[in-house]
Amino acid sequence: MKAVRIIALREDRKRILEHLQNSSLIEIKHNEVPESGFSRVDTSSQIQKFDRNDQLMTQALKILDKVSPEKKSLLSSFRGKREVEPEDIGSIASDSPKVIGICNKICDLEKQKADYSAERIRIKTMCAQLEPWAGLDIPMNTSDTSSTAVLIGTFPRMLDDVSLSETLAQEEDLVFEYEIIFSGSNLTCAVIYVPKAQKEKAENVLRTIGFTRPLNPTSRTPSEKIKRLRKKDGELEEKISKANESINGYVKYRSMIADTKDYYNIRSDKYKVISELDQSGHTFILYGYVPECDCEKLQQLCERAATCVVEFSEAGDDAPVKLKNNKFAEPAESIVTMYSPPSKEDVDPTPILAFFFYFFFGMMFSDAGYGLVMLIATTAAIKIFKPDKPMRSTLKLFQYCGVATVFWGLVFGSIFGDAPVVYYNLFTGSNLTMADILPWPILDTQKDALTIMILSIGLGLIHILVGMGCKFYVCLKNKRYEEAFFDTGFWMLMLIGFAVLAAGMVTSPVLITVGAAIAIACAVGLILTQGRDKKGIFGKLLGGVGSLYDITSYISDLLSYSRLLALGLTTGVMAQVFNMLSTLMGTNVFGIIFMIVIFIAGHLITIGLNALGSYVHTMRLQYVEMFSKFYDGGGRKFEPFAVNCKNFKIKNSEDM
Amino acid sequence: MEGIVFAILAASIATVLSGIGSAKGVGGAAQTAMGVLSEDSSMFGKMLVLTLLPGTQGLYGFIVGFLIMINCGVLGGEIPTLMQGLAYVAASLAIGFGGMISGFAQGKASVAGISMCAKDEGNFSKAMVSITLVEIYALLAFIVSLLMVISIPGIKM
Secondary structure (H helix, E strand, C coil): CEEEEEEEEHHHHHHHHHHHHHHCCCEECCCCCCCCCCECCCCHHHHHHHHHHHHHHHHHHHHHHHHCCCCCCHHHHHCCCEEECCCHHHHHHHHHHHHHHHHHHHHHHHHHHHHHHHHHHHHHHHHHHHHHHHHCCCCCCCCCCCCEEEEEEEECCCCCHHHHHHHHHCCCCCCCEEEEEEEECCEEEEEEEEEHHHHHHHHHHHHHCCCECCCCCCCCCHHHHHHHHHHHHHHHHHHHHHHHHHHHHCHHHHHHHHHHHHHHHHHHHHHHHHCCCEECCCEEEEEEEECHHHHHHHHHHHHHHCCEEEEEEECCCCCCECCCCCCCCHHHHHHHHHHCCCCCCCCCCHHHHHHHHHHHHHHHHCCHHHHHHHHHHHHHHHHHHCCCHHHHHHHHHHHHHHHHHHHHHHHCCCECCEHHHHHHHHHHCCCCCHHHHCCCCCCCCCCCHHHHHHHHHHHHHHHHHHHHHHHHHHHHHCCCHHHHHHHHHHHHHHHHHHHHHHHHHHCCHHHHHHHHHHHHHHHHHHHHHCCCCCCCHHHHHHHHHHHHHHHHHHHHHHHHCCHHHHHHHHHHHHHHHHHHHHCCCCCCHHHHHHHHHHHHHHHHHHHHHHHHHHHHHHHHHHHHHHHHHHCCCCCCECCCCCCCCCCEEECCCCCC | CCHHHHHHHHHHHHHHHHHHHHHHHHHHHHHHHHHHHHHCHHHHHHHHHHHHHHHHHHHHHHHHHHHHHHHECCCCECCCCHHHHHHHHHHHHHHHHHHHHHHHHHHHHHHHHHHHHHHCHHHHHHHHHHHHHHHHHHHHHHHHHHHHHHHHHHCCC
């Protein structure tokens, strides 16, 4: 990684930035304060404008999705983004006012729809309030005649003829006539007629039992009013569906809106960079980081675009990290980045990690049939969908894992479990095993479990030793010799000593002596050196003896590799179980249909569960067992100033 | 002949106890995951992985149970003697209890991992690795049970 400084004329600012953005070669460095003599330009108002447009389009797209959901196939997520020529950006830009207009219309229509819906709800409540009055055949606001007062209103309780007349009769010499329109458990609607002279008297009595007049009486009879409201409701419904239709008419602009949204995002990113540039009257300075291999390309690009000076210098400690690996290791970069990108002091662990990742994944998934399925599926997905970089790396990762899985499947003699022999035996009645039909000696996960366990731990030892070897190398490189030889070297030798000792137990007693000698020598070495930072002879000795306790952590690390056996066995046995289930119905027609269904469903379940398990546990072995030996991470990923679009990517002649 | 009763008991112990562990673990994790998904359904893939992690214990128990059935005459093999039957029961206890209790513990770790991942998707791999730390104890129990079960038919008791 190199630090870079580009100095150019202010008038070329836009052109240079556009080129840089399209080529995504450089990461812009953000300095807190400008150099003396330079100043910053405030672009926040433009950025705000772009962000507002972005929000408008997001909203419009959401509305379109609600009205007519986009049909997406399950596999479309693999598909790469549409490629556009750099010149096409211009046409997107010139269309943008039109697109903004469309988006505004869509949003307006949506707002109208919301208003109509609110109106409909209001009508619904009004209808519900009028419903009890439906039997009333005079308008709700009927006022008094020349001699008679008309009191229309409700009581908040159930009243029948008897209770109402009894209440009214309490008032002496009140002459009244009444009509109960509706009577429910806590609502009674009634009309009461009294002589005009007694109106006040009657009102007083009625008030004592909670009589209230309707809130907004109409000049029509209730049933007529309800009919009118219903009609209005119908009209509103029609208006809403019409609005939906007009929104539907805009669906064809969906991809155009999405493109324009991306265009505004690109511009917003660019203006964010402009606000960070140090600018003087006629020039500007841009600071950034660029990967070493791209330096020349960057220089050519800038010089071709405009008159400018490009200077490279050594990058400081806060420089970002871009991993660079060969084709074999590259897919595993995402696994390293997920943990943490390497810091300046670390070595790039990707190549080692890649090898062991594929290898251990294969050993845990360990079925030639499943490996082949994985290999074919990933290869087909890469060929057919031409996915973009992150997705392509993931698919590549599983492609390599698939190869390893086939290898281990053949070693363990497992092809869709024991499917070949199960079906052969079923139809011929013979009694073969996988070991009989495969021409090479196989390791049976069930019968040779102990052998495989020893093999797993042996591979684990190699894995850990490689990790410690990296630590050794890093320490040597940074001239920390004590750490290299005393802290790492002794332990490595000691582990090798134990391995020799263990091998000696089954082969020859000579190896036992050799192994024990190495281990004891290393233990003495550790006791003498590990307390070197402590004060006093006792402190040093105690520190040294105490450090031997670390052996427990190495043992637990090694035992952890027994999961290689456990997961391999899980895959094999699950496959075997489904093979057995599939043969249960015999060899008649139904039996064969049943067999095919169970075979496909069962093996899909096995693949899903065990691929997940293998992935997770391989990752754990890398992160916890190996990385803890040498890798710190803590670096920052290289994030270039680039065109970040959801919908399209700009075609690049020299594309990766 | 009496041995087969105990062998079947052993298969049940291995499958059921570890199954309880996984069921409780996955159940709790799934509840939390659904809470997260109700806010942001795009995290389904990640949530699925974190939810399934405590599910392996049940699988290990099932495999031990299946191997017992293959060895003891239910699905093949010879009928065990009484002592062999009891030995199967003893062997199945390891994965039974190891699987059950590690299932509970892993379920709790999973719930915490899901909440962590919901706050910041970048924490996904850390959550995943931390949750698998619990798994090793189920694995050890499984391997112990497994090595015992496959060697019992060869031991004359």
